[in-house]
Amino acid sequence: MGRDLISNPYGRFYYLPQALARKGHEVHIALCSYHREADIHGRIDIDGVTWSSFSLINGNPLKYYWQTKMLARKFMPEVIVGFSDTYYGILAHHLARRYSSKSLIDAYDNYESYLAWCKPLHSLWRHALAVADVITAAGPQLMELMSQGRAEGKFSEIIPMAADPNGFRPLDKIECRRRLGLPLDRKLVGYCGSIHKTRGMEVLFEAYKAIVASGEEIELILTGRKFPDVILPAGARWLGYLPDDQMPFLLNSMDVLAVMSTNSAFGAFSYPVKLYEAMCCQVPIVASHTPAIGWILRDHPDQLVSVGNHLELSRKLLQGLTLGPIDYGQREGWSDVANELEELFVALLS
Known part of the structure; x- marks a missing residue:
């Protein structure tokens, strides 16, 4: 999305891991940076989440793959989550299979629309979705699209979007x-x-x-x-x-x-x-x-x-223009959405 997740927290990528960490789960996030900057090897701890960041610009572009593989081998997570684009979903499934973890692939957009011409990438993405242990989506239409090719009965869940906790409430x-x-x-x-x-x-x-x-x-x-x-x-x-x-x-x-x-x-x-x-x-x-x-x-x-x-x-x-304030009812926050995600993890690992 073109934003720095560590210095400028936003959205499901930040607040869902934060909420899970606050519930007592151990959470590590490996980011891929598109800027020329020093790598961060698990040196940043924010709200209980351990962050690593690896630059694609500095040296070998495959470095992100090798570093995440080393992190998975050291951490041995129960669940590996791929979010924000096709590449990460594909990698999450690959690493989960390699290290005997469960794989979860999340999407908030139709990622195939980002690079519509890149059919080989779409094929890898579709395969990862078909065999992942769990898929989550921001809404039912996207879930239906992602579920094409998945076997009946495999775990899937709607994990909706939510407003960030930045003061979104009625003001004068x-x-x-x-x-x-x-x-x-x-x-x-x-x-x-x-x-x-x-x-x-x-x-x-x-x-x-x-x-x-x-x-x-x-x-x-x-x-x-x-x-x-x-x-x-x-x-x-x-x-x-x-x-x-x-x-x-x-x-x-x-x-x-x-x-x-x-x-x-x-x-x-x-x-x-x-x-x-x-x-x-x-x-x-x-x-x-x-x-x-x-x-x-x-x-x-x-x-x-x-x-x-x-x-x-x-x-x-x-x-x-004539309506004035509208009460849309109680709105879910990221902590509420994280409860749904946690329940999914419990069901997956039981």
């Missing part, structure tokens, strides 16, 4: 806008995430133009990585890539949040964490009705819009 809208220097005298439509054409941004931009043309005084606020070929509409404001600790203030500044996606090989299986964060903040949401997002908002179907329909999106955004 005016104070949040003042913190970020956002206008106090108009309605704000927000978007958080990758600003790329494949995410359905043109649909959002056309919907925004339609709202402005109707005479509504609004401003479109965007944050996230912006790709050079994306041209923002007049009146839209891009805040760049905000630090994590600013995101609760941004979400609580919005009158409505647009969550955009497409029914692509990536989008149909994408479970946006910003959606979970916005729900914790009780922000009104209007989201593309992909299979994955439809599952997250299954109790709020009125907040879904057809993929690619900018007129329906503009109508729903206008409605969202």
Whole structure:
């Protein structure tokens, strides 16, 4: 995901291991670094988790394989987990078989969509999924995709996404806008995430133009990585890539949040964490009705819009501007999700 997990903790990769360690489990994580930096051989202990990091840039690219093999031989774990991409799932299964451990492969996206052309890699990934002791996925649509080729009765579990413990809760809208220097005298439509054409941004931009043309005084606020070929509409404001600790203030500044996606090989299986964060903040949401997002908002179907329909999106955004805070019910945190993962480990090892 292009972020340093040790210096900038985020997501299921950090908070699930942390929660398991707090429950008394011994957890070691081996990271692969894409930067030219010194290797870290189990010298960092954070919240009970022992971290190692090996650079692909320094020396032999196969070093990560050899180092993780040495770590597995020394540690002799009961379960080896592969997460964040196809390579790690394949390696987790290989090491587990070599050292008589159980293998668990986790995915939060359709990793095959990252390198759609790399068919040999996909074949290895599919084989690893088929024979792994356990597979976990961020939602049922992705689980169904990952389960193709697996024998009936093999362990699998939905391990959903959750908001990070960074203060995602309802906050005063005016104070949040003042913190970020956002206008106090108009309605704000927000978007958080990758600003790329494949995410359905043109649909959002056309919907925004339609709202402005109707005479509504609004401003479109965007944050996230912006790709050079994306041209923002007049009146839209891009805040760049905000630090994590600013995101609760941004979400609580919005009158409505647009969550955009497409029914692509990536989008149909994408479970946006910003959606979970916005729900914790009780922000009104209007989201593309992909299979994955439809599952997250299954109790709020009125907040879904057809993929690619900018007129329906503009109508729903206008409605969202009038709603005020929405109680989405009790939201699971990473510690709750870790309980489900721990139960899976107990069943696997019993």
